[in-house]
Amino acid sequence: AQSVTQPDARVTVSEGASLQLRCKYSYFGTPYLFWYVQYPRQGLQLLLKYYPGDPVVQGVNGFEAEFSKSNSSFHLRKASVHWSDWAVYFCAVRVNYNQGKLIFGQGTKLSIKP
Amino acid sequence: DTTVKQNPRYKLARVGKPVNLICSQTMNHDTMYWYQKKPNQAPKLLLFYYDKILNREADTFEKFQSSRPNNSFCSLYIGSAGLEYSAMYLCASSPQGRGEQYFGPGTRLTVL
Known part of the structure; x- marks a missing residue:
C-alpha cells in the first residue's frame, strides 16, 4: 500500500545545531516527494520537492532533502537550525500523476532549545 | 503570487446544523483540494476538483x-455537522501535472 511514515513524532534540537527529520515512503514506481512545514496557526507551506533527477534537493531557508531509492527514504536536513524553525514538518508522496493526489505522513513536531 | 484564501478562518457550528466553507485562488490552477486535519494526525484528503469533475474519497463520500462554480472558487459543505467534524479544514490548489500543492491558512471548525 502507498504510505508515508515519519518515525519521530517529536524532535528537539538546540539552536545552531544540525537537524535531520526522517521520512520513509512506500510507493510502487518512481515517487514524487515533498516536504511541507506548518508554522503555528498557519497552513502548510511547501519547503521543497523531489522530481526524478538529482537525489539531493534544495529548499527554502537552508533546508535540503536527500532521496534514496534503496532505503525508500526522503530525509530532511538543515545544517544549523534557528528558533524560527519551530514548527511541524510533513513529508508527502504523490500517488496520482494526473491529479496530484498526495499522501502525508503524520508529521514531526520540531522544538528548538535556546 | 501563490496565495490560496479561505473563509472564515474560524467557524463555530451546532451539532446537526449545516456548515459551508469557502476557498479561492487566483493562480488559474485546475485542481483544488480539501483536506481535514486533526491534531497529531496527517492531513486527510476529503475530495478534490479536477477542472469541473468532483472526486470524493471513498471513506468520506457521504459526509x-x-x-466549484468557477475556476477560482471551491466550497466544502457539511449537511449536518457532528462533533467528529471538529478539525482544521485545509484547501489547496495545484497546477496540472506539477504535483506540488499550495495551501491556504485553513478554517478551524468547532462543532458544539
Whole structure:
C-alpha cells in the first residue's frame, strides 16, 4: 500500500545545531516527494520537492532533502537550525500523476532549545 | 503570487446544523483540494476538483459535498455537522501535472 511514515513524532534540537527529520515512503514506481512545514496557526507551506533527477534537493531557508531509492527514504536536513524553525514538518508522496493526489505522513513536531 | 484564501478562518457550528466553507485562488490552477486535519494526525484528503469533475474519497463520500462554480472558487459543505467534524479544514490548489500543492491558512471548525 502507498504510505508515508515519519518515525519521530517529536524532535528537539538546540539552536545552531544540525537537524535531520526522517521520512520513509512506500510507493510502487518512481515517487514524487515533498516536504511541507506548518508554522503555528498557519497552513502548510511547501519547503521543497523531489522530481526524478538529482537525489539531493534544495529548499527554502537552508533546508535540503536527500532521496534514496534503496532505503525508500526522503530525509530532511538543515545544517544549523534557528528558533524560527519551530514548527511541524510533513513529508508527502504523490500517488496520482494526473491529479496530484498526495499522501502525508503524520508529521514531526520540531522544538528548538535556546 | 501563490496565495490560496479561505473563509472564515474560524467557524463555530451546532451539532446537526449545516456548515459551508469557502476557498479561492487566483493562480488559474485546475485542481483544488480539501483536506481535514486533526491534531497529531496527517492531513486527510476529503475530495478534490479536477477542472469541473468532483472526486470524493471513498471513506468520506457521504459526509462532504462540494461545488466549484468557477475556476477560482471551491466550497466544502457539511449537511449536518457532528462533533467528529471538529478539525482544521485545509484547501489547496495545484497546477496540472506539477504535483506540488499550495495551501491556504485553513478554517478551524468547532462543532458544539
